[in-house]
Amino acid sequence: MTDVPDRVHRAFRDHASFEKVDETTYESVKSPFEGTVEVSSGEAGKTAYDVTVRVPMLDEVTNDEVADVVEEGWYETFELRVVDVGGVTAVERDLDPEVSEDGRHATVSMSFEDINERRGVDDAGALVDFVEGTYAQGVIPGYDYTEPVSSMLSQAYQAGGSDPVE
Incomplete structure (x- = not known):
């Protein structure tokens, strides 16, 4: 097991988007999808963040029935879009997302390191x-x-001030 500094655990605890699963894993509680962050000691005092999101x-x-x-076209488009992750994080990161299809889900994985635990958790x-x-x-x-797409669409329509198209 890798020792994770207490300051990293505090940063996750203080962040509204995550709950602790075990000593090195946090799960997203704001996304309707399975999002997890595995943390470990990185190089030069940094913390490594391995982010994985599994979507149906x-x-x-x-x-x-979907042909x-x-x-296949939907997955290819999703893959092309999700690897274009530039500008999402607080600082420029050399992210190299990996996208894979595993059964009836697509999994997106990406990793980074940060010395600043709060920024690291925010970026995750x-x-x-x-x-x-x-x-x-x-x-x-x-x-x-x-679900969960029907709820996502409903929330989007409500936020946009319109009714869903029937």
Whole structure:
């Protein structure tokens, strides 16, 4: 097990987006998707943050059948969008997101190190939010969506001051 400084645990505890799972893992409680951050000791006193977000494939969140060609196109587009993560974090980071399809889910993983634990936790939260937002942008109109996408769409319509299109 890697020792994680107490200051890192305090930063996660003080952040509204995460809850502790174990000594090195925190989960996002603000995203409807499975977002986790694994922390460990990095180099030169820095903390390493390994962010992983698991999202459902399109066919998993609709009551309709999604053709394979549509699902493949959706995944390819999601992958292209989610790797374009520049400008999301508080400081410029050399992020190299990895996207993989594992069964009925797509998993996005990216890692970084930071000496400033509060900025590191904020950036980890921003990356989870970015993946969620990228997913929402890729929702294809015309399907009968289930949770969590139906709630995401409803919230978006309410925030925009409009009614959902039936």
